[in-house]
Amino acid sequence: xxxxxxxxxxxxxxxxxxxxxxxxxxxxxxxxxxxxxxxxxxxxxxxxxxxxxxxxxxxxxxxxxxxxxxxxxxxxxxxxxxxxxxxxxxxxxxxxxxxxxxxxxxxxxxxxxxxxxxxxxxxxxxxxxxxxxxxxxxxxxxxxxxxxxxxxxxxxxxxxxxxxxxxxxxxxxxxxxxxxxxxxxxxxxxxxxxxxxxxxxxxxxxxxxxxxxxxxxxxxxxxxxxxxxxxxxxxxxxxxxxxxxxxxxxxxxxxxxxxxxxxxxxxxxxxxxxxxxxxxxxxxxxxxxxxxxxxxxxxxxxxxxxxxxxxxxxxxxxxxxxxxxxxxxxxxxxxxxxxxxx
Numbered sequence: 001x002x003x004x005x006x007x008x009x010x011x012x013x014x015x016x017x018x019x020x021x022x023x024x025x026x027x028x029x030x031x032x033x034x035x036x037x038x039x040x041x042x043x044x045x046x047x048x049x050x051x052x053x054x055x056x057x058x059x060x061x062x063x064x065x066x067x068x069x070x071x072x073x074x075x076x077x078x079x080x081x082x083x084x085x086x087x088x089x090x091x092x093x094x095x096x097x098x099x100x101x102x103x104x105x106x107x108x109x110x111x112x113x114x115x116x117x118x119x120x121x122x123x124x125x126x127x128x129x130x131x132x133x134x135x136x137x138x139x140x141x142x143x144x145x146x147x148x149x150x151x152x153x154x155x156x157x158x159x160x161x162x163x164x165x166x167x168x169x170x171x172x173x174x175x176x177x178x179x180x181x182x183x184x185x186x187x188x189x190x191x192x193x194x195x196x197x198x199x200x201x202x203x204x205x206x207x208x209x210x211x212x213x214x215x216x217x218x219x220x221x222x223x224x225x226x227x228x229x230x231x232x233x234x235x236x237x238x239x240x241x242x243x244x245x246x247x248x249x250x251x252x253x254x255x256x257x258x259x260x261x262x263x264x265x266x267x268x269x270x271x272x273x274x275x276x277x278x279x280x281x282x283x284x285x286x287x288x289x290x291x292x293x294x295x296x297x298x299x300x301x302x303x304x305x306x307x308x309x310x311x312x313x314x315x316x317x318x319x320x321x322x323x324x325x326x327x328x329x330x331x332x333x334x335x336x337x338x339x340x341x342x
Contacts, residue, residue: 006052007046010054011223011225016045016223019298026298030297031318033315034315037313039306051112055071057336058188075198079100083103086260086262103254113294122185164188164339186332208266209270210264210270215258215261215276221285222255224296225293227254227289227292229289232244233249241291241292251264
């Protein structure tokens with residue numbers, strides 16, 4: 001029986017191979033323990049953009065790596081074929097464009113950057129959301145009972161089976177009873193959200209009109225550990241890397257190779273496939289790609305990147321982050337054991 005896949009690459013190896021030079025990818029690390037660390041270090045695609053058990057979760061009886069295998073099967077493998085066509089400048093079918101779109105959506109939700117943003121957002125809003133949801137559900141049940149309507153139980157949907165949710169009966173000091181809901185805000189909740197988006201929400205998302213833009217002569221596209229970029233424009237003209245998929249004017253882009261950039265702009269017709277962007281636009285795309293990086297930038301041309309995006313030098317932060325990921329699976333599994341699959 002094949003063993004569990006421990007090394008979970010949140011940026012697929014097949015994708016990163018477009019940046020390989022002599023079997024290695026030049027990598028710039030944005031958090032280092034000391035000044036003597038090389039700015040650019042060559043790595044194999046197998047050894048970067050990964051964490052052990054990032055997508056593994058404790059199902060209640062054993063560890064499961066089904067998400068890692070599902071992402072590979074449903075998103076990485078189809079996209080790798082279509083990316084090869086892009087790089088080779090061959091004709092793309094409707095299915096190829098769909099593969100690239102699905103790959104872009106997956107990369108927007110499967111990275112540690114996305115996870116950290118999701119967990120932070122839940123820390124800020126989850127308590128109020130649960131309270132409102134429970135109050136609404138109780139009111140619905142009470143109204144149904146009062147009118148003699150029999151409520152049908154909700155059908156089980158696969159992504160929801162992993163929701164780390166607990167419901168408890170509670171008694172208040174005045175003798176009244178109630179129901180308390182608790183959700184584990186961690187890996188398993190993030191995986192539930194990731195799977196929900198990629199199995200359900202993705203079919204309702206606007207697909208937009210995509211194209212492939214070429215870098216001008218002398219310019220190459222870098223990529224990062226958070227490679228999909230959504231640049232939105234605020235009311236005052238300020239730029240944001242949190243642009244909405246359906247918000248007018250949001251620019252969506254993903255480097256597919258040092259030369260090719262998957263691109264769409266919400267509400268606008270894209271340039272023809274193969275259009276070479278101006279030096280001004282190329283500088284904009286490079287700037288946004290580099291700014292969107294979390295811990296790593298990968299490039300074939302390293303010029304000016306280190307100067308533009310200075311790294312953080314801190315032994316304390318470096319060691320703390322290394323410990324977080326070293327303890328990640330054990331700490332998450334311990335909590336997940338208290339929230340078995342529904």
